[in-house]
Amino acid sequence: MSEIQIEIKNCNNIDFAVISLEERKLNIKFAPNGTGKSTIARAMLLGLKEESTLSELMPFKLRKENPENKQPKVKGAEALKSIMCFNEEYVSQFVFKPEELISNSFDILIRTDAYKQKEQEIEELVRNIKQLFSGNQELESLIVTLKEMGNAFKLSKTGLDKKSTGMRGLSAGNKIEHVPAGLESYTPFIQSQNSVNWIDWQTKGYEFTELSDNCPFCTSHAADKKDQIKRVGQEYDKNTIKNLIAIIGVIEKLGDYFSDEAKERLTTITTLKEGIKKEHEDALATVKKQIDNFTENLERLRTLSVFQFKDGDKVAEKLPAYKLDLQFFSELKSNKMQDAIAPINASIDAVIEQAGQLQGKINLQRSEMRRVIERHQKDINEFLAYAGYRYAVEIAGEGEQAKLKLRHVDHGEHLSGGNQHLSFGERNAFAIVLFMYECLSKKPDLIILDDPISSFDKNKKYAILEMLFRRDAEVCLKSKTVLMLTHDVEPIIDTVKSLSRKFGNQTSASFLRLSFGEISECDIAKDDVQTFSQICKNALASEKDDIVKLIYLRRHFEIADNMGDAYQVLSNLLHKGNDKERGIDTREPKDAEDNHPEMEFAKFEEGCAEISNHLNGFSYPQLLSRVGDLNALRALYTASENGYEKLQIFRLIGDVENSVIQKFINETYHIENEFISQLDPAKFDTIPEYVVAECNKLVNGREE
Secondary structure (H helix, E strand, O other), X not given: XXXXXXXXXXXXXXXXXXXXXXXXXXXXXXXXXXXXHHHHHHHHHHXXXXXXXXXXXXXXXXXXXXXXXXXXXXXXXXXOOOEEEEOHHHHHHHEOOOOOOEOOHHHHHHOOHHHXXXXXXXXXXXXXXXXXXXXXXXXXXXXXXXXXXXHXXXXXXXXXXXXXHHHHHHOOOOOOOOOOOOOHHHHHHHOXXXXXXXXXXXXXXXOXXXXXXXXXXXXXXXXXXXXXXXXXXXXXXXHHHHHHHHHHHHHHHXXXXXXXXXXXXXXXXXXXXXXXXXXXXXXXXXXXXXXXXXXXXXXXXXXXXXXXXXXXXXHHHXXXXXXXXXXXXXXXXXXXXXXXXXXXXXXXXXXXXXXXXXHHHHHHHHHHHHHHHHHHHHHHHHHHHHOOOXXXXXXXXXXXXXXXXXXXXXXXXXXXXXXXXXXXXXXXXXXXXXXXXXXXXXXXXXXXXXXXXXXXXXXXXXHHHHHHHOOOHHHOOOOOOEEEEEOOOHHHHHHHXXXXXXXXXXXXXXXXXXXXXXXXXXXXXXXXXXXXXXXXXXXXXXXXXXXXHHXXXXXXXXXXXXXXXXXXXXXXXXXXXXXXXXOEEOOOOOOOOOOOOEOOHHHHHHHHHHHHHHOOOOOHHHHXXXXXXXXXXXXXXHHOOOHXXXXXXXXXXXXXXXXXXXXXXXXXXXXXXXXXEEEOOOOOOOOOHHHHHHHHHHHHHOOO
C-alpha cells in the first residue's frame, strides 16, 4: 500500500511535523494531551483550502515579531481531494437536528451506490419525458408564467382573497385605461410605461404644496391647481397600479395559451372601469384553479421519480394518468397549448410501452431500499444495545422524505432531535456512528477522528471501534484511509495486539512526541505492546544505570503484588534509607528518637539476596550512597534520555511545590493507574514536555 506524507510547518505549537499515513488503513497516532493533535487535524483540513485560511493557525509567538516572515504551511494535503473530520464542530453542526438525527438522512443512509445504479436505470427509461423540459425555454417560460398567474390570486373560503396581489390590482378597476374625469391632462403620464414611478413622484411632491402657492415641481403659481394635484394621489396608489400592470402583463404573456373564451373574459375583467363583481371573481377563481392543477401536473412530469408510484402500484395502469388532457382545462384549451403538450403526451406513451421494464426496476429499487433500511437499523441498534444505551433508531417516512429518528426503548414515539435527551457521552457515541455513515455516503479521501473515544469506558470504546472498523467493508470504515488522533492507548492495545486478528491487520499505529516544537513519529508494532512485567525484565537486562534498574525492579514487585523482603529493601533504599511510608529502617545504629521499627537483619539479608538474583553485583551501601548524593542524581537525571526515567529519578531528588506536577510524578512512580498491557515508557516517551521542563527547572536550580 502507498503512503501519504503530510508536512506541517508553523501551525500553533507545531514548528515542524511530518505525519505519515498508510492508505486504506486505520492510522492511529497516539500522543499525550498538548502535543498538537487537534492542530494536526485542523491543518490538514485547511490545507485543502486557500493558503490564506491557514493564517488562523499562526503561532502566538510569531504574531507580534516574525523577522523571518514564517507562515503556517501544509504540504501533501493537496493530493487529497476531500477530507472529513469528526470533532466537536461536526457534532454541533450536522447531527441532532429537530426532525432527524442527522442532516440529509436519505442521501446518507439510503442512497447507496446500488440504489444510485437502479435510480440511473429508471432515469434512462423516463429520460425523454424530462428532456422535453430540460433546455426547452418556451416550455420553461410557460411554466414560470403559469405559476406567476396562479400565485397572483389566493383562494379563501368565500372565493378569492381580496388581499392577494391580483385582486388588489383589479379591485378598483382599470384607472390606467379609464382616467378619472378632471385628470385627463395627466393621461400621457398615467398611461406611460413609467406610470408607477410617475405616480410615486407626483404623490411625494404634493407634500410640499403647503409651503407655498407655487407648484413644488415648476415653481409657477399653482394655488388654483392644488386640489387637482392632490386628487392624483387620492385616485392613484402606486402599489395598486403596480399590481394592475403586473397582472395585465402576465395575462398578455400567456396570450394564446388561453382559450378564446378565456382571453375574452380576462380582457373584459382587466379593462373594467368600476372594478370587479362577483361573476368576475368566479371567472378568475376558475382560471386560478385550472392553472394551479395544470401546473402541478407539469411539475409532476418534470420531477418524475420512482416515489410517485406507491408500493403495489402497477406502472402500466398509473402512467396514463400523467397525460395532459385539455378537455378538463377549458380555460387553457387552445391550439397553442395543445401544441405545447403534444410532445409530452407522446413521450408518456413511449414510456407506457416499456412499463414492464420500468415496473421491474422500480421493484428492485424498492427492495434495495428496504434492505438498506433494515440493515442500518439493525446495525445501529445492535451497537446501541452492546454499548449499553437504552435508545433505538428508526428510518421513518415515505421515499425521499425518509429520516433517521430516535426513540427510547421505554417509549414508542419518536423523540425530537437528540440534544435534549442524550447525555454528553451518548451524543458523542451517536455522532461517531452517524459520522461513519456520512463518510460512507460522501467517500472522502481521508477520514480524521480527532480523539473520538477517550472519554468512554472500556466497553463502549470497543463497541465503537467494532462498529467503525470490524463489520463488512460495505458498511464500515474498514479499508478506508483513516487517521485517528488519540491520547488513549487502549485502541492500540485492542487493534494492534489483543484483537489484531479480528481487525484483519488493518491498523498502523505510531507515537507522536513533541520536543522543542518538532513532532517525531515512532512506529508501534505488536511486540511494543507489553505487560509491565515484560518491560521491567527488559530494563533489567539492558545497559541502564543500576539505580534505574532498581526502580523498574521495585515496580515489577509491585505489579506482581510481591511485597516481600526484596520489595521492602528496595523501597527503603529508594527512600534514602528511611521509608516513613512503610515504617521500616535499616540504618545502623538505631536512632533512639526514631519511632519506626527496624527491619530484621535476616529479612534484610534475604531481601538483598533476592535482589542480587535480578541485578548482579547489587550493593546496598554503595547504591544508598549514590541515592543520597544529590550531584550524582542530577547527573543521572541529565544523562537519562526519556521523560519517564527522568521523572523516576526526579522523585529521588525531592518533592515539587506544584501539586499538579507532583501528582503526575507520583502516578508514574506507582502502579495504580497502569494498564495490564502498555507501551514501554522508555521507548515511547509519553511524559508531556511541560512536565519534564518543569522538572528540568527544579533540578538545574537545586543546590546540594
